[in-house]
Amino acid sequence: MKFTSIPSNGADWNKPLLYTIETDESDSESVAVDIVDVNTRQSIGSFTIYTSTTKSFDIAPYLRSQASIDPVVQQSGIAISPSAFNVRVVANGIGSAPCLFYRAPIDYTISSILSDAVESDEVSVGDVFKLTIFAAKKVMVKVTRYWLSPKVYEYSIDTQCKPVEFSYLFTSTTTQDKFTIEVFCDGTLIKTYSRSYVQSAGTQTLLWYNPRGGIETYPFPKQTRLCCRAEIENLQDGMGAYTRLSGATTRSVLCSAYESEERIKHLAEIILSPRVYTWRGGECQEVRLAKREIEFNNRGQLLSLDIEIEEKWKGGRLW
Numbered sequence: 001m002k003f004t005s006i007p008s009n010g011a012d013w014n015k016p017l018l019y020t021i022e023t024d025e026s027d028s029e030s031v032a033v034d035i036v037d038v039n040t041r042q043s044i045g046s047f048t049i050y051t052s053t054t055k056s057f058d059i060a061p062y063l064r065s066q067a068s069i070d071p072v073v074q075q076s077g078i079a080i081s082p083s084a085f086n087v088r089v090v091a092n093g094i095g096s097a098p099c100l101f102y103r104a105p106i107d108y109t110i111s112s113i114l115s116d117a118v119e120s121d122e123v124s125v126g127d128v129f130k131l132t133i134f135a136a137k138k139v140m141v142k143v144t145r146y147w148l149s150p151k152v153y154e155y156s157i158d159t160q161c162k163p164v165e166f167s168y169l170f171t172s173t174t175t176q177d178k179f180t181i182e183v184f185c186d187g188t189l190i191k192t193y194s195r196s197y198v199q200s201a202g203t204q205t206l207l208w209y210n211p212r213g214g215i216e217t218y219p220f221p222k223q224t225r226l227c228c229r230a231e232i233e234n235l236q237d238g239m240g241a242y243t244r245l246s247g248a249t250t251r252s253v254l255c256s257a258y259e260s261e262e263r264i265k266h267l268a269e270i271i272l273s274p275r276v277y278t279w280r281g282g283e284c285q286e287v288r289l290a291k292r293e294i295e296f297n298n299r300g301q302l303l304s305l306d307i308e309i310e311e312k313w314k315g316g317r318l319w
Contacts, residue, residue: 001031001094004054009099010108012213013063013085017101020056021091031091035059038086038098039160059089063101071130071207071215071277072165073284078141078155081132083213084162100161104213111135111185114163114214116266119193123179124200124219128279129168129193130207132214135159135185141166142182147174165215169282172197204254206307207284208273210266217279218267220254220307227251228313248313251290256305264302268294278311287311 005020021031035044045062049055068082083103089096100108114132123129133139140156157164168181174197181193203219210216233246256267270276271292277284290308297303 001092003089003091003094003096005056006089006096007099007101009097010106011099011101012104012106013060013067013101014103015060016058017060017063018056018058019089019091019096020054022054031055033057034090035062036088036090036095038088044085044087059087060101063087067103069103069275070286071284072167074167075169075282076143076153076155076167078139078157078164078166080157080160081163081165086161102163102213103209104211106134106163106213108134108136108161111188111190113183113191114210114212115216116210116214117193117216118263119191121193121195122198123170123195124198124203125170125172126200126281127170127203127205127219128217129170129181129195130215130217131166131183132163132209133166133183133185134163136161137186139164139166140184141168142184143168144180144182145172146178146180147172147176163213170195170197204252205279206254206270206287206309207277207279208270208275210269211272216266216270218256221257222255224253224255225250226253226308249310250313251308251310254307254309256307258304261302264305267305268302270305270307276309278309285311285314 001021001023003019004022007017011017029050031049033049034046037044044066049057063085072079085101086098088098112134114134117131138158140154143153145151177197179195182189183191203221204223205217205219207215207217229249230245231247232243234243271294275286276289277286288310290310
C-alpha cells in the first residue's frame with residue numbers, strides 16, 4: 001500500500017483535503033487511518049475505510065471539528081494559533097509526509113506577517129495591537145516603550161511550524177508615551193511598527209480575520225446607537241404565571257476615520273470575515289454584522305467605512 005496523492009502543504013481546511021492511497025492484493029480489505037499531530041504525536045481523528053484498489057478520503061472535517069476559530073484572548077503575549085495543524089496521516093502503519101493546514105492557504109516556505117496593520121498609528125489606553133505571524137521555527141517580538149527612559153518587553157515562542165498570534169495591550173496613562181514593535185522571524189527582523197498615545201475618544205475596537213488568515217483590529221472612533229430590542233418570556237411556576245426580561249439586543253453603526261485608500265480596502269475586508277468580535281476591557285465577544293455590504297460614493301470611491309453591528313446586552317447601562 002502507498003500514498004499516491006496528498007494535499008498541498010500549506011492548504012486550508014475550509015476546503016477538502018484529499019488523500020489517496022493505492023493497495024494491492026497483499027493488503028487487507030480494511031485500512032485503519034489515523035490523523036496524527038506531528039508535534040504532540042496525539043491523534044486528532046481516526047477511522048476505517050474499506051477499499052478495493054484505490055481509495056480517497058478527506059481529513060478536513062476532522063481538522064475543522066478540532067480547530068478553535070476565535071482569536072487567542074490574551075492581554076500581552078504570544079501563542080500558537082489553535083486553528084493551525086501540522087499533521088501526518090498514517091494508514092495501516094504507513095505515514096504520509098507531514099503537512100501544515102490553516103484557516104487560509106499559507107506559503108510555508110517564507111516568514112511573513114499575515115495581518116495588514118499599518119506601520120505608524122495612534123492608540124489610546126485599553127487599545128490592543130494584534131498580529132498573526134508565520135515563521136518556520138521561532139518568532140520574537142520586541143516592544144520598546146519610550147518615555148522617561150526606554151523600557152523593553154520581549155515575547156518569544158517556538159512556532160512548531162505554525163502561525164502564531166501576538167497581542168500587546170496599551171495600558172499607559174500618559175500621552176507622552178511612544179512605542180516601537182519589532183517582529184523577528186527565525187532571528188531576522190522583518191517588520192517594525194510605531195505607535196503613539198492620544199486621549200481616548202470612546203472608540204470601539206473590532207477584531208476579525210482577513211482572507212489570508214491574519215487577525216485585524218481597528219478602533220472605530222464614532223459609534224451611533226440605532227436601536228435596542230428587549231426580549232421577554234412568559235413563565236409559569238407553582239405560584240402562577242409571570243413575565244420576565246430574558247435579554248436585549250442593541251444595534252449600532254460604527255464609523256471609521258477618513259483613512260488612506262490602501263487602509264480602507266483592508267478594513268473593508270471585514271464583510272468577508274465569517275466572524276467579527278468586539279474588544280472591551282480585555283475581553284473578546286462575538287457580534288453580528290447586520291449588513292454585509294459596502295457603500296461607495298457617487299464616484300465609486302471608498303473614503304470611510306460604516307459598519308452596522310448587533311450584539312447581545314451584557315447588563316449595565318444601555319445608553
